[in-house]
Amino acid sequence: MTDQTATPRSFSASVPLKGRIAIPGDxxxxxxxxxxxxxxxxxxxxxxxxxxxxxxxxxxxxxxxxxxxxxxxxxxxxxxxxxxxxxxxxxxxxxxxxxxxxxxxxxxxxxxxxxxxxxxxxxxxxxxxxxxxxxxxxxxxxxxxxxxxxxxxxxxxxxxxxxxxxxxxxxxxxxxxxxxxxxxxxxxxxxxxxxxxxxxxxxxxxxxxxxxxxxxxxxxxxxxxxxxxxxAELKPQTIVVPGDPSSAAFFIVAALIVPGSDIIVTNVGLNPTRAGLVTVLQQMGGDIELRNARDVGGEPVADLRVRHSALRGIEIAPADAPSMIDEFPVLFVAAAFAEGRTVTTGLDELRVKESDRLAVMATGLAAIGVQAEESADGLAIDGSGGDPLPGGATIAGHLDHRICMSFAVAGLASRAPVTIDDIAPVATSFPNFETLLDQLQKDL
Incomplete structure (x- = not known):
């Protein structure tokens, strides 16, 4: 149930996303x-x-x-x-x-x-x-x-x-x-x-x-x-924190599913143990180009150019899960726009995140018109083939920042607005999410 301090927000079909953004630190x-x-x-x-x-x-x-x-x-x-x-x-x-x-x-x-x-x-x-x-x-x-x-x-x-x-x-x-x-x-x-x-x-x-x-x-x-x-005796350090790939994920998927989009996300951390989403989206047909690859403080980073793409459903192996565990909610959104079925397994850990992300995503996707079948350790999603989703629902975010942002992204390519019951939890990890989204929608 939404409490009195909740801050709902609706997300509607978007103009093409254009421009360059820098995301918050990892x-x-x-x-x-x-x-x-x-x-x-x-x-x-x-x-x-x-x-x-x-x-x-x-x-x-x-x-x-x-x-x-x-x-x-x-x-x-x-x-x-x-x-x-x-x-x-x-x-x-x-x-x-x-x-x-x-x-x-x-x-x-x-x-x-x-x-x-x-x-x-x-x-x-x-x-x-x-x-x-x-x-x-x-x-x-x-x-x-x-x-x-x-x-x-x-x-x-x-x-x-x-x-x-x-x-x-x-x-x-x-x-x-x-x-x-x-x-x-x-x-x-x-x-x-x-x-x-x-x-x-x-x-x-x-x-x-x-x-x-x-x-x-x-x-x-x-x-x-x-x-x-x-x-141990630890020595003080000077640290430059790279951009958070988990935060970049929302804009990567948004650009892939909103027609006409072409964006650059700068300084994204691409540690091999964290970069699974980029690899999987490329396997699904996503046009994601790594530019200016470099090392910053021992961590690999790059600028990502992302363009609207025709995605296709794939089967994602359990071994790939640890390198993208936090990104699965928004990956499920990408799968909802793919051609064919996307199957995921081995995602037991999603049951004990900020919410039960498997159950919450399955329920929310069904509410906006997506065929999503929940199993004990994953989801199977039948995509729209790139067509807009019906939308038109209010999603319970369960105080989970990644659930809220994932359905915000889904709303950008839906026929009717998608409303998040409380957008406030986004501030736990991505305080300027809405500001950057507004920037990409206006940078034409």
């Missing part, structure tokens, strides 16, 4: 920049930081545990860290808002420090299970008291020294991997994460960049053994 890298800088000794400087609600929740939490974090007028962030092992007892509960990433990664940090922290969040975050993180951190010695179902509010009582662990991920999750590695920073000896299916590797790259002793061994079957030596 959310995953922004979170980790603040956390690791707060554990370094000295001053780190970060530019391009995503200033959405989720990342600001991380900044507030690190301040509460002793770090000095300031933003200058020119947008540069300066962080004076406390050193690994130096986190202070927060005086109040850490309010994570809607940010599951902040919650899970910070639980890892607290788990191996001699402090106690209570984590709270909004209604959406409080409904998300944290058991996947509670289990390994508990094995390392942290005492975690959670609400029923392993949910927030929860309290983490850290242990120092905690116990090094060799932990095999039961399912692909960059957040669980990162939580264990971050806990391992302050544990004597070697902490190991065994990852059967590769997930985004920002934590590994950035931990090395800050000076942690971390190595990765890959078995013949592709299983990754990630080992970090504890009691």
């Amino acid at each position: 959310k995953s890298i922004s979170h980790r920049s603040l956390m690791l800088a707060a554990l370094a000794v000295g001053e780190s400087r970060v530019t391009g930081l995503l200033e959405g609600h989720d990342v600001l929740a991380t900044a507030a939490a690190m301040r509460a545990m002793g770090a000095s974090i300031e933003r200058s007028e020119d947008g540069e962030w300066r962080i004076h860290g406390v050193g690994v092992g130096g986190l202070l007892q927060p005086r109040e509960a850490l309010d994570m808002g809607n940010s599951g990433t902040s919650t899970r990664l910070l639980m890892g940090l607290v788990a191996s420090h001699p402090i106690t922290a209570t984590f709270v969040g909004d209604a959406s975050l409080s409904g998300r299970p944290m058991g996947r993180v509670i289990d390994p951190l508990g094995q390392m010695g942290a005492d975690i008291s959670a609400s029923p179902g392993g949910r927030l509010p929860l309290m983490v009582r850290g242990l120092a020294p905690a116990v090094p662990l060799s932990y095999r991920l039961p399912m692909a999750s960059a957040q669980v991997k990162s939580a264990v590695l971050l806990a391992g920073l302050n544990i004597p000896g070697i902490t190991e994460v065994i990852e059967p299916v590769p997930t985004r590797d920002h934590s590994e790259r950035m931990l090395r960049g800050f000076g942690a002793e971390l190595d990765v061994e890959i078995d013949a079957d592709g299983t990754r053994h990630i080992r970090i030596r504890g009691e």
Whole structure:
């Protein structure tokens, strides 16, 4: 049910999208920049930081545990860290808002420090299970008291020294991997994460960049053994955050489905563990051209030129899911405009995101006239062959920013407007989404 503070907005058939935009900084890298800088000794400087609600929740939490974090007028962030092992007892509960990433990664940090922290969040975050993180951190010695179902509010009582662990991920999750590695920073000896299916590797790259002793061994079957030596001494860094590929995804799909569109999205991070959507959309026939490919701070980036395209349905292998897990909601929208059927499987993790994204997307797509068949771990979508969708429905976003933006994109190529019941959650990850969309619609 929509509450009194909801901000509905309708999205209608769009003129061709034209022009050049720069998207906000990568959310995953922004979170980790603040956390690791707060554990370094000295001053780190970060530019391009995503200033959405989720990342600001991380900044507030690190301040509460002793770090000095300031933003200058020119947008540069300066962080004076406390050193690994130096986190202070927060005086109040850490309010994570809607940010599951902040919650899970910070639980890892607290788990191996001699402090106690209570984590709270909004209604959406409080409904998300944290058991996947509670289990390994508990094995390392942290005492975690959670609400029923392993949910927030929860309290983490850290242990120092905690116990090094060799932990095999039961399912692909960059957040669980990162939580264990971050806990391992302050544990004597070697902490190991065994990852059967590769997930985004920002934590590994950035931990090395800050000076942690971390190595990765890959078995013949592709299983990754990630080992970090504890009691690390992190060194301050200067970081330029690349554009978030998860945010770029909405404009990439919008340009592909709105006739006559031709846009350039600049400075998009294309880390191989994150770039699955671009590859899949190209396989579907999407005209996406990589320009000016380069490295920025150890992360590959490029400018993307995207033009309206005739898409075709394909079958997407479960092995491709980790490299585009956050982009599936908007991929489902692209599939709704393709010729033929798109089939996805292996998407169990979408059940425990900000919402049950499989169920919510299936319901919403059906409401705007799309044939979508939900299975236990995926969706099968029969596309329109490029024709506009009927539209004409109000979509319940379930306080999920990616659901809201995905159906906003669908509305741009529908006969009748698509209304989002509350567009406010978009600010958690993409505060200027609507501004950039308006810019592309006017830049003719």
